[in-house]
Amino acid sequence: xxxxxxxxxxxxxxxxxxxxxxxxxxxxxxxxxxxxxxxxxxxxxxxxxxxxxxxxxxxxxxxxxxxxxxxxxxxxxxxxxxxxxxxxxxxxxxxxxxxxxxxxxxxxxxxxxxxxxxxxxxxxxxxxxxxxxxxxxxxxxxxxxxxxxxxxxxxxxxxxxxxxxxxxxxxxxxxxxxxxxxxxxxxxxxxxxxxxxxxxxxxxxxxxxxxxxxxxxxxxxxxxxxxxxxxxxxxxxxxxxxxxxxxxxx
Amino acid sequence: xxxxxxxxxxxxxxxxxxxxxxxxxxxxxxxxxxxxxxxxxxxxxxxxxxxxxxxxxxxxxxxxxxxxxxxxxxxxxxxxxxxxxxxxxxxxxxxxxxxxxxxxxxxxxxxxxxxxxxxxxxxxxxxxxxxxxxxxxxxxxxxxxxxxxxxxxxxxxxxxxxxxxxxxxxxxxxxxxxxxxxxxxxxxxxxxxxxxxxxxxxxxxxxxxxxxxxxxxxxxxxxxxxxxxxxxxxxxxxxxxxxxxxxxxxxxxxxxxxxxxxxxxxxxxxxxxxxxxxxxxxxxxxxxxxxxxxxxxxxxxxxxxxxxxxxxxxxxxxxxxxxxxxxxxxxxxxxxxxxxxxxxxxxxxxxxxxxxxxxxxxxxxxxxxxxxxxxxxxxxxxxxxxxxxxxxxxxxxxxxxxxxxxxxxxxxxxxxxxxxxxxxxxxxxxxxxxxxxxxxxxxxxxxxxxxxxxxxxxxxxxxxxxxxxxxxxxxxxxxxxxxxxxxxxxxxxxxxxxxxxxxxxxxxxxxxxxxxxxxxxxxxxxxxxxxxxxxxxxxxxxxxxxxxxxxxxxxx
Numbered sequence: 093x094x095x096x097x098x099x100x101x102x103x104x105x106x107x108x109x110x111x112x113x114x115x116x117x118x119x120x121x122x123x124x125x126x127x128x129x130x131x132x133x134x135x136x137x138x139x140x141x142x143x144x145x146x147x148x149x150x151x152x153x154x155x156x157x158x159x160x161x162x163x164x165x166x167x168x169x170x171x172x173x174x175x176x177x178x179x180x181x182x183x184x185x186x187x188x189x190x191x192x193x194x195x196x197x198x199x200x201x202x203x204x205x206x207x208x209x210x211x212x213x214x215x216x217x218x219x220x221x222x223x224x225x226x227x228x229x230x231x232x233x234x235x236x237x238x239x240x241x242x243x244x245x246x247x248x249x250x251x252x253x254x255x256x257x258x259x260x261x262x263x264x265x266x267x268x269x270x271x272x273x274x275x276x277x278x279x280x281x282x283x284x285x286x287x288x289x290x291x292x293x294x295x296x297x298x299x300x301x302x303x304x305x306x307x308x309x310x311x312x313x314x315x316x317x318x319x320x321x322x323x324x325x326x327x328x329x330x331x332x333x334x335x336x337x338x339x340x341x342x
Numbered sequence: 343x344x345x346x347x348x349x350x351x352x353x354x355x356x357x358x359x360x361x362x363x364x365x366x367x368x369x370x371x372x373x374x375x376x377x378x379x380x381x382x383x384x385x386x387x388x389x390x391x392x393x394x395x396x397x398x399x400x401x402x403x404x405x406x407x408x409x410x411x412x413x414x415x416x417x418x419x420x421x422x423x424x425x426x427x428x429x430x431x432x433x434x435x436x437x438x439x440x441x442x443x444x445x446x447x448x449x450x451x452x453x454x455x456x457x458x459x460x461x462x463x464x465x466x467x468x469x470x471x472x473x474x475x476x477x478x479x480x481x482x483x484x485x486x487x488x489x490x491x492x493x494x495x496x497x498x499x500x501x502x503x504x505x506x507x508x509x510x511x512x513x514x515x516x517x518x519x520x521x522x523x524x525x526x527x528x529x530x531x532x533x534x535x536x537x538x539x540x541x542x543x544x545x546x547x548x549x550x551x552x553x554x555x556x557x558x559x560x561x562x563x564x565x566x567x568x569x570x571x572x573x574x575x576x577x578x579x580x581x582x583x584x585x586x587x588x589x590x591x592x593x594x595x596x597x598x599x600x601x602x603x604x605x606x607x608x609x610x611x612x613x614x615x616x617x618x619x620x621x622x623x624x625x626x627x628x629x630x631x632x633x634x635x636x637x638x639x640x641x642x643x644x645x646x647x648x649x650x651x652x653x654x655x656x657x658x659x660x661x662x663x664x665x666x667x668x669x670x671x672x673x674x675x676x677x678x679x680x681x682x683x684x685x686x687x688x689x690x691x692x693x694x695x696x697x698x699x700x701x702x703x704x705x706x707x708x709x710x711x712x713x714x715x716x717x718x719x720x721x722x723x724x725x726x727x728x729x730x731x732x733x734x735x736x737x738x739x740x741x742x743x744x745x746x747x748x749x750x751x752x753x754x755x756x757x758x759x760x761x762x763x764x765x766x767x768x769x770x771x772x773x774x775x776x777x778x779x780x781x782x783x784x785x786x787x788x789x790x791x792x793x794x795x796x797x798x799x800x801x802x803x804x805x806x807x808x809x810x811x812x813x814x815x816x817x818x819x820x821x822x823x824x825x826x827x828x829x830x831x832x833x834x835x836x837x838x839x840x841x842x843x844x845x846x847x848x849x850x851x852x853x854x855x856x857x858x859x860x861x862x863x864x865x866x867x868x869x870x871x872x873x874x875x876x877x878x879x880x881x882x883x884x885x886x887x888x889x890x891x892x893x894x895x896x897x898x
Contacts, residue, residue, distance in 0.1 A: 099884060099893075100813070100890045100892075100893045101810070101813050101814070101889060101893070102811065102812065102813040102889070102892045102896075102897055103651070103812055103813070103814065103891055104811040104812060108893075109893075109897065109898065110354050111897065111898065112897050115897075119458045119459065120456070120457075122455075122458055123455070125460060126451065126454050126455075130447060130451055130634065131631060131634075132633075132717065134618075135632060137618055137738060138618075138619075138627050140796065146611060146613065148611075150869070157716055159419040162629075177610075178610050178611070181441075181609065181610035181690065182610065182612055182614065182622065183587070183609070183612045183614065183615050183686050183690065184437075184438075184439070184612075184614055184615070184622045184623055191816060194564060199614075199723075200440075230603060230604075230693050231603075231604065254638060255592060255593045256592075257590065257591070257592060257593055257606075257608045257610050258610065260593070260605070260606060260691060261594075261691075261692065262610065264692045264693060265692070287621075288621045288622055289614065289621075289622045291621070292613045292614060292617040292620055293515075293617050293618055293619060293620060294613070298616070298617055298618070301585060303578055303581050303747050304578070304579070304581030304582035304584075304585055305581030305584055305585065306573070306581075306584060306588060307617055308440075308618065309440065309443075309581075309584055312380075312440070312443040312446070312447055313443055313446060313676070313679050314577065314578070314581075314676060316447055316450070316451070317446070317447075317672045317675060317676060318672075319667065320450050320451055320453060320668060320672070321456050321668050321669050321672060323454050323458075324453060324454060324457050324664055324665040324668055327457055327458055327661070327664050328457075328661045328662050328664075331462070331658075331661060335658075340898075
């Protein structure tokens with residue numbers, strides 16, 4: 093009885109039948125491929141990544157010291173405003189960080205404007221803000237005209253090229269209440285905002301392009317799914333073959 | 343040719359006429375075109391079900407055996423593809439870039455585990471529900487009841503995200519606020535489930551799959567074509583969209599491309615959308631790995647997924663249906679990130695405003711100036727995906743209540759009429775609970791659904807894995823493992839709900855990070871397995887008949 097009882101044991105790691113052994117070996121091989129492909133790749137991605145700054149961060153870093161002391165040159169102020177606008181146009185910008193950047197851009201534009209431009213700038217911003225709160229649709233002709241004229245004025249003050257994407261953002265990011273003072277709380281927040289949004293985890297796996305994708309993105313979004321289907325297909329083919337070899341009829 | 347086209351055009355004309363008048367505004371009032379499409383699709387589901395029922399009753403089993411592997415694969419895919427796949431995945435990637443791919447990888451990679459470790463063996467075991475398997479394998483009525491309760495909880499958790507998706511789409515179609523849209527959507531899905539049940543509708547999952555996938559793919563072909571990418575295979579063509587987001591899209595000087603609101607197709611460089619665990623997204627490497635792992639083991643432990651393998655005639659068919667099912671699921675999963683990528687560029691101008699992430703698939707099509715009729719079809723496809731999953735889950739949950747709990751434990755002498763009444767009451771009760779939870783709007787659809795996966799990962803997955811592969815796992819081990827898994831789940835969910843309700847518990851940041859509600863299975867599952875093994879080793883051996891059954895029936 094005792095020996096009989098011991099005959100009936102199933103353990104993945106100690107297979108007792110030929111089929112169970114075959115199955116165990118196949119499962120281990122496929123799960124290893126699966127685990128290395130998914131987790132191994134991502135551990136590798138993690139191991140080789142380097143914090144890589146965007147051009148906007150490099151420019152910001154060069155000028156920040158003088159900006160924070162409020163003794164920057166015109167060129168430095170423009171570069172700072174450009175970097176701040178680059179973050180404001182980001183896809184993931186958080187609401188609470190937006191106001192610090194809006195303050196930075198508004199203040200920079202106001203500082204860079206000559207006395208005549210200062211009056212025009214404030215008037216245009218206030219007019220645009222009023223219109224923004226009144227209109228029902230962004231296709232309102234007066235709203236569009238004011239936005240365009242403010243964008244042209246601010247872009248020329250900040251030295252933005254005509255086809256620069258940031259010219260489309262500038263009129264929406266200026267705030268009349270933020271122009272005269274670069275607030276202490278904004279100043280305090282700017283370094284961490286810049287490093288959060290403008291430094292990225294990059295490596296040759298993220299920079300190399302494959303079929304138009306950054307390679308790592310292609311790997312996870314396309315290749316891994318193909319691999320999963322292939323592993324499943326391979327498993328079924330091998331199990332069918334094993335059943336034929338061992339003459340098993342399910 | 344015109345002879346054939348004319349009746350089709352006439353048939354479609356009311357919706358075309360109404361849709362033509364629909365505004366291109368992202369939100370707005372009642373949209374008659376999409377509403378008609380949605381009603382039509384739901385009626386088609388019910389009608390086709392009724393027609394197939396008439397055929398099936400005559401030769402039900404032969405018909406079941408006659409379903410091809412491809413057909414079974416489509417059924418698996420249709421059963422799987424819910425609002426989380428249709429709406430939620432694009433939402434996650436829109437909101438957190440590469441981090442969202444953890445969900446894509448997790449929800450597909452889990453099928454490899456399911457196939458290699460479970461599908462064939464589950465079929466050979468020959469039970470009908472997860473609770474049945476647990477009760478029999480661990481020779482315990484208490485565990486059977488616990489298994490049934492867990493299956494109901496998983497169904498509820500899974501449905502909450504679906505109701506959120508239904509609510510968002512009803513909000514868009516009917517032009518209502520979220521709360522009334524959830525209540526109306528919830529009522530419609532409940533009515534649909536009850537009517538389908540009363541008519542004895544046989545769900546034709548192949549047709550559901552075709553409608554869902556076609557509605558998802560058409561706008562994508564249009565978007566890639568319109569914005570000058572490789573449109574013949576948009577699942578590859580959108581790679582250049584991703585690269586464009588990383589490097590920025592300058593304002594074109596020659597060809598002018600605009601979104602529906604008149605903004606240039608342009609944006610500043612945004613590598614944070616593309617780069618892994620970017621600080622800007624607030625997500626980390628650990629979270630990526632934990633989510634992918636939790637979703638994978640959750641997939642292999644979801645009762646309604648496992649249950650599909652009981653109904654196929656042979657173990658071999660069960661295995662091959664997984665291959666086809668995964669392929670059909672991947673068609674959607676290869677495509678969903680493209681919506682997120684297009685959505686990012688098309689909504690880059692601050693004037694677009696903050697969009698509800700879970701509806702980004704529809705907003706992207708709208709912003710891309712896709713024909714309102716096709717956008718309506720897309721929205722209706724999203725609702726259909728949620729409906730087909732929810733109705734299945736409500737039925738599965740209510741049968742667990744009526745069959746596994748009421749008949750097997752509470753009232754074994756219940757008449758079939760009483761059992762039916764209990765099932766219907768169970769369906770209504772579940773729908774009410776789910777609606778109330780969906781109104782809370784606690785998280786994104788995919789995240790809410792991921793809670794169900796983690797719950798399955800810490801409870802059902804360890805019981806099935808050890809139950810199939812180690813005869814040494816016994817009743818005591820199963821109980822201890824289940825307690826360990828549930829303990830992790832309770833801690834994680836308590837902190838999650840408390841946080842959402844504004845209550846700060848001790849160490850809330852630590853717990854919310856390491857035991858996130860949608861990935862607590864990364865530690866809960868190994869802990870449950872370890873506890874099960876240790877306790878099983880210290881307690882009396884599994885009865886001989888169970889071990890014998892495993893050796894002779896499951897592994898031979």
